[in-house]
Amino acid sequence: SVKLEHGAHRLGKRTDKPMQAWRNYGLGQFIHWGVYAIPGGHWEGQYYPGAAEWIRSWKGMPKDAYDNLYKQFNPKKFNAKAWAKQAGDMGAKYVIITTKHHDGFCLWPSKYTDYTVANSPYKKDIIGQLVEAYDAEGIDVYLYFSIIDWNHPGYRSTLKSEQDRKEYEEFKKFTRNQLVELLTLYPSTKGLWFDGSWDKAWTEQAEFADALGKELREMIPGLIIGSRFRPDDNGNRHFDTNGDLIGDYEQGWERKMPNTIEDTNGNDWDCVMTVPENQWGYHSDWKGHVKTTNELIEMLVKAASLDGNFVLNFGPDGQGNIRSEETRLAAEIGEWMKENNEAVYGCGYLDWEKQDWGYYTVNRETGKKYMTVFNIPVSGALRVKVPGKTKLNKAYLLNDPGASLELEEIHRNEYFIHYKPASATDRPFVIGVETTDAKIEDGHYQKAKT
Numbered sequence: 001s002v003k004l005e006h007g008a009h010r011l012g013k014r015t016d017k018p019m020q021a022w023r024n025y026g027l028g029q030f031i032h033w034g035v036y037a038i039p040g041g042h043w044e045g046q047y048y049p050g051a052a053e054w055i056r057s058w059k060g061m062p063k064d065a066y067d068n069l070y071k072q073f074n075p076k077k078f079n080a081k082a083w084a085k086q087a088g089d090m091g092a093k094y095v096i097i098t099t100k101h102h103d104g105f106c107l108w109p110s111k112y113t114d115y116t117v118a119n120s121p122y123k124k125d126i127i128g129q130l131v132e133a134y135d136a137e138g139i140d141v142y143l144y145f146s147i148i149d150w151n152h153p154g155y156r157s158t159l160k161s162e163q164d165r166k167e168y169e170e171f172k173k174f175t176r177n178q179l180v181e182l183l184t185l186y187p188s189t190k191g192l193w194f195d196g197s198w199d200k201a202w203t204e205q206a207e208f209a210d211a212l213g214k215e216l217r218e219m220i221p222g223l224i225i226g227s228r229f230r231p232d233d234n235g236n237r238h239f240d241t242n243g244d245l246i247g248d249y250e251q252g253w254e255r256k257m258p259n260t261i262e263d264t265n266g267n268d269w270d271c272v273m274t275v276p277e278n279q280w281g282y283h284s285d286w287k288g289h290v291k292t293t294n295e296l297i298e299m300l301v302k303a304a305s306l307d308g309n310f311v312l313n314f315g316p317d318g319q320g321n322i323r324s325e326e327t328r329l330a331a332e333i334g335e336w337m338k339e340n341n342e343a344v345y346g347c348g349y350l351d352w353e354k355q356d357w358g359y360y361t362v363n364r365e366t367g368k369k370y371m372t373v374f375n376i377p378v379s380g381a382l383r384v385k386v387p388g389k390t391k392l393n394k395a396y397l398l399n400d401p402g403a404s405l406e407l408e409e410i411h412r413n414e415y416f417i418h419y420k421p422a423s424a425t426d427r428p429f430v431i432g433v434e435t436t437d438a439k440i441e442d443g444h445y446q447k448a449k450t
């Protein structure tokens with residue numbers, strides 16, 4: 001491996017308490033809110049086909065028109081407590097809130113720019129209200145921060161001239177000041193979710209970003225920062241020149257998921273997911289496939305089964321309402337989580353061979369093992385292959401632990417759990433399994449001779 005001044009500052013998973021808590025969240029909520037919610041993907045009757053929070057980059061909307069939207073930002077329906085309660089009822093254990101998206105509009109009264117909520121008709125500190133409400137709900141708060149800031153005069157995507165570099169120095173100071181300001185104002189913050197760090201200008205700032213990361217981590221012990229924040233000496237983000245993860249978890253799974261434990265490279269990771277194909281901020285007219293409750297529950301359980309967290313995005317509208325589609329999903333996911341969260345919270349990867357019926361998860365503390373079934377086999381026989389000296393002793397429905405399901409040993413280390421739900425079920429269900437370590441009697445099993 002090559003010598004790096006600003007490569008990965010740690011190898012392997014963090015084992016401290018704050019990171020263990022992060023690893024055990026299972027489900028998070030992402031909130032994308034800002035002035036982009038006012039146009040909601042339209043301008044003067046034109047439909048914007050891109051991501052609503054990127055409408056400023058659309059030729060269909062004059063930059064000047066966008067940059068004056070904040071003068072109408074006055075979300076009368078905004079109720080931080082209601083949002084936090086809805087997230088709690090959904091079963092979210094953490095929330096990631098946009099403090100400032102690429103447009104540079106600050107949802108907190110930053111003293112380093114006038115482009116903030118303090119200078120909008122709404123005036124009040126939105127981040128402060130959300131931090132307080134989610135903390136009160138027992139949901140850990142993480143702050144999303146975009147390095148890209150289209151509003152700041154010193155922002156550059158590339159550094160082409162001495163003048164660029166001079167102005168970018170001001171931008172770097174501004175960025176550091178805002179981050180220190182956020183952690184000073186909201187010290188209950190558990191971590192930062194950086195975005196907009198792909199510009200070449202930023203990926204040349206290895207030394208500055210490394211120092212900034214260290215400064216922020218010193219402000220809040222245990223602070224959690226993912227791999228989307230800083231570049232190494234050679235401009236590599238996420239993984240440094242030696243292939244080591246830069247940051248506390250991998251932040252590359254945006255609207256996509258790993259399929260195998262190998263895909264995760266043994267790192268902690270989160271998957272951040274939109275309800276429609278690609279809308280983070282509020283778009284009043286979602287086009288294409290809108291994910292169903294079952295699809296999202298499957299992503300959540302799949303993430304837990306591969307040692308990751310699943311973060312579902314909500315994009316409140318310009319008045320501060322959570323839209324009806326998201327409200328319904330939150331309620332239905334919450335209903336399922338109320339019954340089945342034992343298979344998600346504190347659970348991770350179980351190294352048993354994946355089967356077609358769904359996903360295994362195992363609780364890291366108790367060792368309890370779970371099967372979440374999404375695909376009921378026509379045979380009614382759920383195949384379970386256990387490793388080496390493992391005997392499957394019992395299988396039970398999570399919501400009926402008293403009753404044992406019928407087990408049949410079909411090969412060495414292989415069983416059928418004979419079970420079909422009595423009535424048609426339109427939601428996945430969880431089976432708990434109990435095992436003991438025991439040598440399997442050879443008896444009639446004969447290893448194949450090839």
Ligand SMILES: COc1ccc([C@H]2[C@H](O)[C@H](O)[C@H](C)N2C)cc1
Nearest residue numbers: 032051053054195196254272280
């Ligand atoms: C160009 O592809 C992009 C760029 C930025 C994003 C931003 C979204 O606006 C949202 O904030 C998401 C978390 N982030 C990666 C998504 C896709």
